Amino acid sequence: DTEVTQTPKHLVMGMTNKKSLKCEQHMGHRAMYWYKQKAKKPPELMFVYSYEKLSINESVPSRFSPECPNSSLLNLHLHALQPEDSALYLCASSQAQGSYEQYFGPGTRLTVT
């Protein structure tokens, strides 16, 4: 089973709202990733967690706050977003950080109004 699940599927939020995206995997993977994807563009890496610790932050604005509560869960907390933050947010996981296959979830379509 190579399933990564994400909730919600769709999210509409105002610029003053606080919301969270959730990601879960039960493959025993120890690396988890957040990506942002604009229409017809490749995914752009935001954060990497390795063994529940933040390993890479690609200079993402602080209005995006990741959290890894345990080895199966990854959250992305959103606050005071801008309309240009509207995108498909993808979670991925891999066996470990490094040269391993990354498996993506279905994504959360975020619209900021």
Added chain:
Amino acid sequence: GQQLNQSPQSMFIQEGEDVSMNCTSSSIFNTWLWYKQDPGEGPVLLIALYKAGELTSNGRLTAQFGITRKDSFLNISASIPSDVGIYFCAGQLFDAGGTSYGKLTFGQGTILTVHP
């Protein structure tokens, strides 16, 4: 940073035709991955390549890891309507503990349209 040149950008083909797309880089990669993405969904891993010269098949899909480690191609044989989507290549450096560790560098994608 590393860049991947993926071509063609788009393809319009008839059902039953074979398809070929490729990615080239100025950098050497240790891993090549090929993904397919349907509209509104996440990328689905099609094939992973780990060794230079490796040729791997997955049903009607065949991919190769170039000998120079700077390129890879994906072939789809006898295309069907459900092959429609965007195909991305992704290369990965093995840079243990470095700033690129675990990062995927993506190509810009090939948009495939299949006419019945």
